Amino acid sequence: MLLLYSVLGLAFGSFLNVLIDRLPRDQSIAYPASHCPSCKTPLAVFDLVPVLSYLLLRGRCRYCRVSIPLRILLVELSTGVLFGSLWWFLGPGTKLILSSAYFSILLVITVIDLEHRRILNKIIYPAILVSPFAAIVYGASAKDIFLGGLIGFLLMLLPYILSGVGLGAGDVKLAAFIGIFSGYPAILVAMFGAAVFGGVAAGFLLLTHLRGRKDPVPYAPFLALGGVVALIWSEQLISWYLGFY
Numbered sequence: 001m002l003l004l005y006s007v008l009g010l011a012f013g014s015f016l017n018v019l020i021d022r023l024p025r026d027q028s029i030a031y032p033a034s035h036c037p038s039c040k041t042p043l044a045v046f047d048l049v050p051v052l053s054y055l056l057l058r059g060r061c062r063y064c065r066v067s068i069p070l071r072i073l074l075v076e077l078s079t080g081v082l083f084g085s086l087w088w089f090l091g092p093g094t095k096l097i098l099s100s101a102y103f104s105i106l107l108v109i110t111v112i113d114l115e116h117r118r119i120l121n122k123i124i125y126p127a128i129l130v131s132p133f134a135a136i137v138y139g140a141s142a143k144d145i146f147l148g149g150l151i152g153f154l155l156m157l158l159p160y161i162l163s164g165v166g167l168g169a170g171d172v173k174l175a176a177f178i179g180i181f182s183g184y185p186a187i188l189v190a191m192f193g194a195a196v197f198g199g200v201a202a203g204f205l206l207l208t209h210l211r212g213r214k215d216p217v218p219y220a221p222f223l224a225l226g227g228v229v230a231l232i233w234s235e236q237l238i239s240w241y242l243g244f245y
């Protein structure tokens with residue numbers, strides 16, 4: 001069953017690719033049907049099999065041979081791995097469905113931020129609106145949800161105001177969204193994790209001269225990563241931390 005749910009994740013990843021392609025360009029996600037962005041040939045069913053199509057075609061369009069971005073494959077694989085891990089950690093049930101949707105939103109936001117340096121309001125606002133209800137069904141108390149959202153918002157607002165470059169208002173909204181869904185105290189794990197991941201990545205990019213000191217680094221991927229860690233391991237991490245005292 002874990003395998004079946006992972007395969008479902010691969011297929012869902014194809015749909016996430018459509019969202020990632022079309023939402024930033026203000027295109028409809030339903031129409032037209034999937035087609036090659038270069039030669040416009042509509043894709044047949046056998047071009048749309050997740051992962052396999054990409055590998056069999058060696059990352060090229062069957063009709064015009066233009067290369068298909070590696071991201072298509074990576075998003076499909078990531079969604080499969082995320083869905084599989086969630087089944088592993090949570091087992092079947094409501095929590096599985098909710099957290100799969102949550103991770104999917106985080107993945108879409110991450111990839112769009114990497115490609116366009118934007119966090120789209122048409123994704124983050126509906127996400128923030130729905131997340132309190134999702135968190136209640138997930139089992140959090142109203143107080144923890146409110147506190148989580150507030151702490152995420154404030155912890156990101158300060159660096160946003162202080163930092164001239166790099167962070168955007170979208171990062172603040174994203175932190176609030178992650179805070180609402182993970183709740184308090186898990187949001188602390190998420191924000192701390194994001195800062196650590198972001199710091200390590202920034203240090204690596206500076207040391208290897210891949211990025212200069214002034215180049216903005218998208219922060220959404222690190223927030224999302226912190227959110228993933230917090231959802232799965234926050235209880236263990238917090239009790240481990242409190243064990244020191």
Ligand SMILES: [Zn+2]
Nearest residue numbers: 036039061064
């Ligand atoms: Zn083509």
